[in-house]
Structure formats: C-alpha cells, structure tokens
Amino acid sequence: MNELLRYRDLLWMMTWRDIRIKYKQSILGVMWAVLMPAIIVGAGILVKFALARLSARSMDLQDVATVSVKAIPWAFVVASLRFTSTSLISNATLVTKIYMPREIFPLAAVASQLFDLTVACVVLTAIFSAAGIGASWQLLWILPLVGVLVILMVGLGLLVSSGSLFFRDVKYIVEVLVTFAIFFTPVFYDSEMFGEQAFLLKLNPVTPILEGLSRTVVFHRPPEIFWISYSFIVAVATCGASYLLFKKVEPSFAECI
Amino acid sequence: MPEIALGVHHVYKKFRKGEVYDTLRDLIPSLVTRVMRNGSNPALSNREFWALQDVTFEVKRGEAVGIIGHNGAGKSTVLKLLTGIMGPTTGNVCVHGSLSSLIEIGAGLHPDLTGRENIYLIGTVLGMRRHQIKRKFDEIVAFSELEEFLDTPVKRYSSGMHARLGFSVAAHVEPDVLVVDEVLSVGDYVFQSKCIQHMKDIIRRGATVVFVSHHLKAVADLCHRCILLDRGRVLKDGDANLVIREYLARGAEKTLEDTDKEVYVSRVVVRSGDRECLRFDAGDVSIVDVEVGANSACSKVAVAIHLRDEVGLEVFSTSTERLGKGTLTLKPGERAHVRFRLHLHLARGTYHLGVALYRYDIEKRYDLKFPSASLYVGDVRDVRGIANLYPEVLE
Numbered sequence: 117m118n119e120l121l122r123y124r125d126l127l128w129m130m131t132w133r134d135i136r137i138k139y140k141q142s143i144l145g146v147m148w149a150v151l152m153p154a155i156i157v158g159a160g161i162l163v164k165f166a167l168a169r170l171s172a173r174s175m176d177l178q179d180v181a182t183v184s185v186k187a188i189p190w191a192f193v194v195a196s197l198r199f200t201s202t203s204l205i206s207n208a209t210l211v212t213k214i215y216m217p218r219e220i221f222p223l224a225a226v227a228s229q230l231f232d233l234t235v236a237c238v239v240l241t242a243i244f245s246a247a248g249i250g251a252s253w254q255l256l257w258i259l260p261l262v263g264v265l266v267i268l269m270v271g272l273g274l275l276v277s278s279g280s281l282f283f284r285d286v287k288y289i290v291e292v293l294v295t296f297a298i299f300f301t302p303v304f305y306d307s308e309m310f311g312e313q314a315f316l317l318k319l320n321p322v323t324p325i326l327e328g329l330s331r332t333v334v335f336h337r338p339p340e341i342f343w344i345s346y347s348f349i350v351a352v353a354t355c356g357a358s359y360l361l362f363k364k365v366e367p368s369f370a371e372c373i
Numbered sequence: 374m375p376e377i378a379l380g381v382h383h384v385y386k387k388f389r390k391g392e393v394y395d396t397l398r399d400l401i402p403s404l405v406t407r408v409m410r411n412g413s414n415p416a417l418s419n420r421e422f423w424a425l426q427d428v429t430f431e432v433k434r435g436e437a438v439g440i441i442g443h444n445g446a447g448k449s450t451v452l453k454l455l456t457g458i459m460g461p462t463t464g465n466v467c468v469h470g471s472l473s474s475l476i477e478i479g480a481g482l483h484p485d486l487t488g489r490e491n492i493y494l495i496g497t498v499l500g501m502r503r504h505q506i507k508r509k510f511d512e513i514v515a516f517s518e519l520e521e522f523l524d525t526p527v528k529r530y531s532s533g534m535h536a537r538l539g540f541s542v543a544a545h546v547e548p549d550v551l552v553v554d555e556v557l558s559v560g561d562y563v564f565q566s567k568c569i570q571h572m573k574d575i576i577r578r579g580a581t582v583v584f585v586s587h588h589l590k591a592v593a594d595l596c597h598r599c600i601l602l603d604r605g606r607v608l609k610d611g612d613a614n615l616v617i618r619e620y621l622a623r624g625a626e627k628t629l630e631d632t633d634k635e636v637y638v639s640r641v642v643v644r645s646g647d648r649e650c651l652r653f654d655a656g657d658v659s660i661v662d663v664e665v666g667a668n669s670a671c672s673k674v675a676v677a678i679h680l681r682d683e684v685g686l687e688v689f690s691t692s693t694e695r696l697g698k699g700t701l702t703l704k705p706g707e708r709a710h711v712r713f714r715l716h717l718h719l720a721r722g723t724y725h726l727g728v729a730l731y732r733y734d735i736e737k738r739y740d741l742k743f744p745s746a747s748l749y750v751g752d753v754r755d756v757r758g759i760a761n762l763y764p765e766v767l768e
Binding site: 123125126128129130133136137140141209210211212213214215216367368370371 | 388453456457458459460472474481483485486490493494497498499500501502503
C-alpha cells in the first residue's frame with residue numbers, strides 16, 4: 117500500500133495515458149464518452165417504450181430519466197470490466213521489463229473509465245436541468261453510491277486482469293458476461309417488477325447502486341440503506357480479497373504472461 | 374544506509390520449458406497432480422529446469438559489479454530478480470535503497486504519444502516523481518538532442534531517436550542502485566560512447582551499479598569486480614580482469630574436430646612464451662599454435678589467421694602463403710603444426726582470433742574456426758581505438 121502511494125504519480129500518468137490514447141486520432145474525441153452511453157440509453161428507451169405499450173400506458177419523462185441514470189453507470193461497469201481484463205496483457209512489455217506495483221494497470225483502467233463516466237454525468241446533468249427533473253439534497257448520495265461502484269470495479273478489475281494474464285479464457289468469459297449481464301441487472305427495467313422475487317436481482321451488488329441512483333436523482337428519495345450496505349460490504353470484500361490474491365500471484369506475472 | 378546495497382542469498386529459480394498451461398483444460402489436471410504431490414515439492418518435473426542454482430553474492434554501496442557469462446547462463450534472470458520483476462523460487466533477494474533499471478528503455482514508450490508526453494510517461498514508469506521530471510525536463514531534452522521533434526508522436530521517430538529518447542530519460546533518474554542490461558548494444562557509436570560516459574559519471578557519483586554485458590571491454594572499463602555465471606551457477610566472483618580471463622579461457626576450451634572436412638583446424642593454442650595464455654599486455658609477444666589435421670590427401674593448403682575486435686571489425690589478417698612460407702601438403706590422418714608469432718601492438722580490448730584453411734589457386738576454403746580463441750589485451754595507458762602507438766606526453 118505504501119508502495120502504491122510512492123507510485124501515485126505513475127498511476128496518474130497511466131490513467132492520463134489511457135484517456136489520451138483512447139481519444140487520439142479520433143474526430144469526435146471525448147464526445148465518445150457521451151455517445152457510447154447514449155447508445156445504451158437509446159436501447160433502454162426502446163425497451164421502456166415497448167414495456168409501456170404492453171401495459172397500455174404512455175411513456176413519461178421519468179421513464180427516460182431512470183433509464184439514463186442507470187445506463188450511464190452501467191456503461192462504466194461494462195467498459196471497466198472489458199478494459200481491466202486486458203490491462204495487464206496489453207502492457208506486457210512493461211510488466212516483463214520494468215518493476216512497478218502492477219495493480220497500477222487495472223487501477224488506471226478503472227480510473228480512465230471513471231473519467232468517461234464523469235464526462236457523461238456532466239452532460240446528463242445539463243440535460244436533466246433543461247428537462248426540469250429538479251435537484252434536492254438527495255443528490256449528495258451520488259458520491260457514496262458511485263464510490264461503492266468504483267470499489268467493486270477495482271476489486272473485479274484486479275481479479276480479471278490477473279486472471280486473464282494466466283488464462284486467456286478469463287478474457288472471453290468477461291466478454292460474454294458483460295454482453296449478457298444487462299439481462300440480470302435492472303438497467304432497462306426495475307427490480308420491483310418482480311415483486312416477491314425482487315431480492316434475487318438485488319443480490320447482484322450492482323443492482324442496489326443503480327436503483328439507488330435512480331431513486332435519488334429522479335425521485336429525490338434516499339436509497340434503500342439495507343441493500344446499499346449489502347453492496348458496500350460485497351464491494352469491500354471483493355476488493356480486499358482480490359487485492360490479496362493479486363499480490364500473491366504478482367511475482368509470477370513476468371514469466372506467465 | 375546499510376553498507377550492503379544488494380544481497381542475493383541462495384537463490385534458486387525454476388523455469389518451465391514449452392508452454393505454460395494456457396487454458397483451464399490444462400490447468401485442472403496439473404492442479405490435481407499438485408494436490409496429490411502434497412504441494413511443496415521443490416523437485417523438478419520433467420518440463421522444468423533450473424535457471425539459477427544457489428546464487429549468492431552481495432554488492433556493497435558504491436560498488437560497480439559486472440555480470441558476464443554465455444547466453445543462457447542466467448544473467449538476465451539475476452537482473453529480473455534484483456529489480457523485482459520476478460520472484461525467486463527459493464532463497465531471498467534484498468535491495469536497500471531505490472533501484473532503477475536501464476533495461477530496454479524503449480519498452481515504456483507509447484507510439485501514439487508525443488516525445489514530450491513520453492518523457493513524462495517513462496519518467497514516472499522508471500520511478501521518478503512528476504515534479505522531478507519537470508525540473509529536469511530541459512536537461513533531458515538537451516541530452517536527447519530531440520528539441521525539434523518534441524511534439525511529434527513517437528511512432529514517427531526512427532529507431533535511433535527512440536533509443537535516444539528512452540536513454541535520456543533513464544539517464545536522469547537518480548537511483549541508489551542502477552541495474553543495466555546490455556543497453557550498450559543499441560544505437561550508433563556516438564550513442565554508445567555517450568552511454569559509457571554516462572555510466573562512468575553515475576559510478577563516480579557513488580551509485581551502486583550492476584552491469585550485464587557481452588561487451589567485455591566495457592565491463593573491464595567500468596567494473597572492478599565481476600561475477601561469472603555458467604548454467605545458472607556462480608562460477609567465479611572477484612577481480613574483473615581475473616574473471617574475464619577465466620571466462621575467455623573457458624570459451625576457447627573446446628577441441629575442434631570435424632570428420633567430414635578434407636582438412637580441418639584441429640586445435641588452436643595461444644601462448645605467451647611456453648605457457649598457454651589469453652591475457653596480454655599491449656606490446657607483448659604471443660604465439661599462435663595451429664594444429665591442422667587431414668582426413669584425405671590435400672596439397673597447397675595455406676593457414677590463415679585473423680583478429681577481429683568486439684564489433685567484428687577485422688583488425689589484422691595474414692596467412693602462411695602471404696608471408697612467403699608456402700603451403701602444407703598432408704596425407705590422410707597426418708597432423709601438421711604451424712606457429713605464428715604476433716606482436717600485440719593493440720589498444721585495450723578483447724580480440725577474437727579466427728583460423729582458416731585455404732587453397733588459394735582454386736579459391737577453396739576448407740575450414741574456418743571463428744572465434745577459435747579470444748584474447749584480452751590490457752594496457753595501463755588509456756588508449757582508445759585499435760592500434761597502440763604507445764603515446765607519451767613530452768615535457
């Protein structure tokens with residue numbers, strides 16, 4: 117941990133590098149940070165529209181707002197997992213040639229995605245204030261909620277980055293998971309639609325965070341403290357366990373990559 | 374600060390041959406066998422080998438140590454253990470103070486970023502803080518001589534510019550311990566001299582340096598102490614010149630036998646007076662004794678010898694025919710001896726001796742043994758180049 121502190125400038129530079137090269141030689145540049153989640157939001161609106169038609173009611177602004185609020189952090193989850201799973205492999209030359217605390221790579225990968233999330237959030241806030249969603253003190257919940265999400269992604273990132281270093285299978289498993297996980301996470305729908313069985317969906321630690329965000333931002337109500345605590349505990353446990361595992365296997369990275 | 378900068382104690386390192394299991398399908402059986410064998414079994418399985426065995430040495434603060442050995446002797450593995458890139462299988466490695474490495478410094482460069490951005494990137498990769506880089510930025514740029522290209526992406530750089538940029542940054546990291554692996558083999562002559570000069574400066578400033586190279590001349594120049602590795606073991610550890618001599622002697626030990634050729638060089642011995650010797654002082658007389666063997670009858674065979682320096686440049690060559698001593702005629706199974714006396718008026722360095730058998734009138738080469746021996750020439754004067762003119766400054 118001390119070592120990580122000593123290398124904080126490297127973490128910063130690696131994050132900056134990841135952001136920088138992602139948008140180099142692209143015409144739209146940072147606009148992609150908005151366009152990518154916009155596509156998910158578009159899909160979400162379509163699904164909402166279909167659901168509204170089925171239940172024979174018209175779609176309202178709140179439907180669009182909840183989908184947007186949940187789709188943007190979801191885009192962060194998907195991109196973080198994808199990006200961290202290859203973060204060590206794609207820096208193979210550095211891993212095998214120069215010593216540094218290797219958790220820098222997955223951490224920088226998550227941090228650079230966090231930058232995209234921030235950009236998208238700023239744009240979304242602008243749209244929301246124009247649409248008159250309104251503001252309240254409940255918005256302060258955003259920070260701890262996103263914080264829990266980041267801890268969770270760091271934990272998973274450490275796990276999948278070191279995993280795919282040893283077995284490329286992990287990379288493919290992650291690909292499949294992030295493609296279909298949207299069906300197991302209430303992004304386009306709400307867990308409440310499942311009534312009694314809603315808790316099954318909430319066992320997915322991402323669910324309480326996304327629903328918490330939509331409750332606070334769109335409905336100005338506090339999140340469900342019980343489920344948020346659950347997510348927090350899962351996130352911290354995942355992060356701690358992954359970190360220990362990562363540090364344990366780190367010495368063999370250079371020869372197994 | 375403790376007196377010892379680096380300590381390597383009874384280090385063993387195991388490597389696997391062939392592919393490491395890359396899929397889960399391969400992993401599961403191997404995990405099962407590992408559990409069956411009850412975990413901590415240090416013995417080698419049939420696909421494993423020892424890259425290092427019982428390597429022990431310590432480096433004092435301010436000492437410059439060279440590590441030499443043939444390819445595959447474990448030199449780079451030692452460096453990787455020192456830098457912490459890998460961990461030892463058993464034994465321990467300890468480093469006191471900050472450590473930085475000059476190992477293929479181009480590794481950290483990102484092709485899409487500009488020179489300026491890359492300076493900050495590799496600087497931090499090598500363990501510098503950003504404010505340190507900012508402070509030394511102008512110095513780094515001046516050293517690299519790349520002012521005009523600072524805002525050009527590195528992918529448009531030539532490989533020489535690449536190396537210069539990488540080295541310039543690495544040169545401005547000020548670690549307590551510096552580990553150098555073969556960086557002197559990249560770049561042109563000017564760049565190489567710059568590297569050597571820089572290394573000398575670092576050593577003078579009191580840093581501890583561990584230096585791995587095949588460039589024996591540079592090792593002898595920079596280091597007082599040398600460690601010779603052979604197949605993963607420390608063979609010799611001590612005075613640089615003595616260890617280099619040992620290394621050169623081992624290299625020439627093989628007896629050269631070739632039953633398919635008509636005539637062949639069967640043995641080459643370099644002597645000083647009566648004793649076998651590979652280390653000379655400038656101006657010494659050496660005797661090169663060439664034994665020629667024949668499998669079939671051959672006539673008009675001339676024996677040619679040549680010397681090449683470290684970079685392969687021919688320093689000298691001659692043959693029995695060119696010296697007016699005629700040629701050999703051999704019957705099958707016969708052996709003949711040819712002795713050359715050479716005055717080694719050479720500058721300090723390592724020279725590789727090659728021996729060839731020619732028949733000049735039909736332009737046929739029967740055999741070439743290169744290098745059949747490597748000589749190390751020492752001199753108290755600091756004379757650069759190849760020829761030694763024994764300079765003196767007159768009062």
